[in-house]
Amino acid sequence: MRVLIVEDDQFHASYLQDALAEALPEVTEIFHATDGVAGEEEARKDEIEAIIMDLQMDRRNGIEAARAIWARRPQSRILFWSNYADEAYLRGIAQIVPEDSAYGYILKTASRERLKLALRAVLVEGQIMVDREIHRLQKRSASPRNRLDDSEFAVLLDLALGLQDKLIAERRGMSLRTVQNRLLSLYEKLGVLSDLDAELTLNKRVRALNRALVTRMINTETLEAAQRDLETWLAGRG
Amino acid sequence: MRVLIVEDDQFHASYLQDALAEALPEVTEIFHATDGVAGEEEARKDEIEAIIMDLQMDRRNGIEAARAIWARRPQSRILFWSNYADEAYLRGIAQIVPEDSAYGYILKTASRERLKLALRAVLVEGQIMVDREIHRLQKRSASPRNRLDDSEFAVLLDLALGLQDKLIAERRGMSLRTVQNRLLSLYEKLGVLSDLDAELTLNKRVRALNRALVTRMINTETLEAAQRDLETWLAGRG
DNA sequence: AGACATGATGCGGGTTCCCGCAACGACTTT
DNA sequence: AAAGTCGTTGCGGGAACCCGCATCATGTCT
Numbered sequence: 001m002r003v004l005i006v007e008d009d010q011f012h013a014s015y016l017q018d019a020l021a022e023a024l025p026e027v028t029e030i031f032h033a034t035d036g037v038a039g040e041e042e043a044r045k046d047e048i049e050a051i052i053m054d055l056q057m058d059r060r061n062g063i064e065a066a067r068a069i070w071a072r073r074p075q076s077r078i079l080f081w082s083n084y085a086d087e088a089y090l091r092g093i094a095q096i097v098p099e100d101s102a103y104g105y106i107l108k109t110a111s112r113e114r115l116k117l118a119l120r121a122v123l124v125e126g127q128i129m130v131d132r133e134i135h136r137l138q139k140r141s142a143s144p145r146n147r148l149d150d151s152e153f154a155v156l157l158d159l160a161l162g163l164q165d166k167l168i169a170e171r172r173g174m175s176l177r178t179v180q181n182r183l184l185s186l187y188e189k190l191g192v193l194s195d196l197d198a199e200l201t202l203n204k205r206v207r208a209l210n211r212a213l214v215t216r217m218i219n220t221e222t223l224e225a226a227q228r229d230l231e232t233w234l235a236g237r238g
Numbered sequence: 239m240r241v242l243i244v245e246d247d248q249f250h251a252s253y254l255q256d257a258l259a260e261a262l263p264e265v266t267e268i269f270h271a272t273d274g275v276a277g278e279e280e281a282r283k284d285e286i287e288a289i290i291m292d293l294q295m296d297r298r299n300g301i302e303a304a305r306a307i308w309a310r311r312p313q314s315r316i317l318f319w320s321n322y323a324d325e326a327y328l329r330g331i332a333q334i335v336p337e338d339s340a341y342g343y344i345l346k347t348a349s350r351e352r353l354k355l356a357l358r359a360v361l362v363e364g365q366i367m368v369d370r371e372i373h374r375l376q377k378r379s380a381s382p383r384n385r386l387d388d389s390e391f392a393v394l395l396d397l398a399l400g401l402q403d404k405l406i407a408e409r410r411g412m413s414l415r416t417v418q419n420r421l422l423s424l425y426e427k428l429g430v431l432s433d434l435d436a437e438l439t440l441n442k443r444v445r446a447l448n449r450a451l452v453t454r455m456i457n458t459e460t461l462e463a464a465q466r467d468l469e470t471w472l473a474g475r476g
Numbered sequence: 477a478g479a480c481a482t483g484a485t486g487c488g489g490g491t492t493c494c495c496g497c498a499a500c501g502a503c504t505t506t
Numbered sequence: 507a508a509a510g511t512c513g514t515t516g517c518g519g520g521a522a523c524c525c526g527c528a529t530c531a532t533g534t535c536t
Contacts (some may be wrong), residue, residue: 009346011249015249160444161444161448162441162444162448164439174484175485176485176486177484177487178483178485180525183523187524200401200472201492202399202402203402203492203493204524205441205444206397206398206443206447209447210447210461213451213458213461220451220452220454220457223448223452234438403492413514413515413516415515415516415517416513416515418493418494419513419515441493442493
């Protein structure tokens with residue numbers, strides 16, 4: 001069995017390599033890439049089917065690399081391994097995972113035992129496995145109906161890019177007023193109105209972006225990715 | 239010589255410990271804290287004067303911890319050690335470093351040799367040492383007069399919190415129009431108008447925050463810290 | 477079928493924001 | 507001293523934004 005590690009931090013990479021050798025004796029070869037682009041190439045070149053993927057990397061992040069890899073070989077098994085339980089990543093992964101391929105998500109703070117378990121479950125057994133900590137996050141944000149639905153999230157991204165209502169409406173195929181309603185529910189769910197002194201009025205749009213950031217609903221990488229999406233959409237619009 | 243390591247990632251901490259033992263034979267004792275609060279206590283309790291400080295930590299980030307430590311013992315020698323060459327951190331450090339105390343800033347991607355050099359230079363010799371990569375960043379952002387002055391940066395933070403012009407004016411002691419002028423130059427320096435299709439008009443405020451984030455001028459921690467500042471200011475205002 | 481909830485859309489008005497124009501003071505240059 | 511530069515402030519208008527109110531379509535419950 002051949003495994004690819006995509007991880008730009010050398011310490012973490014070698015720790016992984018260790019744990020991997022220890023947990024999976026069936027591993028015959030370990031490849032290593034230090035960013036998303038190199039990881040993609042490596043995965044393609046050597047037809048690797050088991051991958052451990054860091055999420056935060058410079059040149060191309062793990063989610064984009066995974067999308068490319070899965071587009072090519074949907075049966076690839078990918079274990080994501082990240083520093084943070086960050087909702088933006090979760091949502092990103094949920095959107096790109098193919099119908100019945102194996103994947104997992106585990107935190108770097110997990111114990112070695114749990115990591116080894118995840119390695120075996122996902123890469124060998126082809127199961128789906130999500131770290132308990134992350135599940136907890138999902139629950140938390142799901143319970144007080146703070147959870148955004150997909151169209152709200154889309155509008156949030158557009159807002160975060162600085163688009164105006166009219167352009168969002170055009171891009172998402174909604175009427176102007178509908179976009180504003182989405183914004184309204186965003187303000188509600190993000191707690192734009194409730195936090196700080198209730199007295200002082202804020203710039204709602206900026207505050208929404210602020211809240212989305214500090215609650216880890218989106219992050220800087222999300223913004224960069226969204227910007228790229230926007231640019232391709234703009235290009236295909238005339 | 240007694241050294242304190244403040245670092246929440248266990249791999250990095252043990253790597254540091256290794257390098258430290260190797261580079262500085264004069265070290266007699268190594269303490270370890272895994273977040274800013276614990277680091278502060280440790281530093282106070284044991285009157286430690288040489289510290290290696292990670293910047294990104296959960297409970298309290300390295301800059302705040304360093305400020306508290308320096309407030310107590312300005313002669314403390316602190317080597318910051320971080321993943322990113324992030325302008326927000328640079329600015330934060332520049333603002334809190336006491337008159338003539340030794341400090342350094344080195345990236346986690348630096349070679350072991352360079353790390354050892356920095357350890358010796360800062361912690362033993364009491365020099366000031368900044369990683370070449372970081373210096374490059376400073377230059378880059380300084381040259382095309384994109385660099386923000388302090389008052390512009392203050393307005394940027396207020397904007398990022400979602401404050402309205404009037405409130406910013408009150409908080410910073412400027413007139414409304416002056417605030418707007420600051421915003422204007424912010425938009426200029428952040429490239430709010432120039433990027434993307436020049437045709438499509440954007441929400442400038444949101445776009446400014448977006449640009450500030452993707453250029454690493456500010457980050458989520460900055461926002462959280464700024465929010466705390468704002469709250470204390472609000473409390474003392476009536 | 478009828479009552480009801482939910483979401484999309486239009487209209488109108490009040491507020492905030494962006495910014496051109498102009499005046500003023502402090503400081504520098506010639 | 508005269509001229510020029512730079513930052514601050516006021517005024518005013520047009521654009522964008524927020525949102526209450528009303529309407530209409532769709533789907534659900536009784």
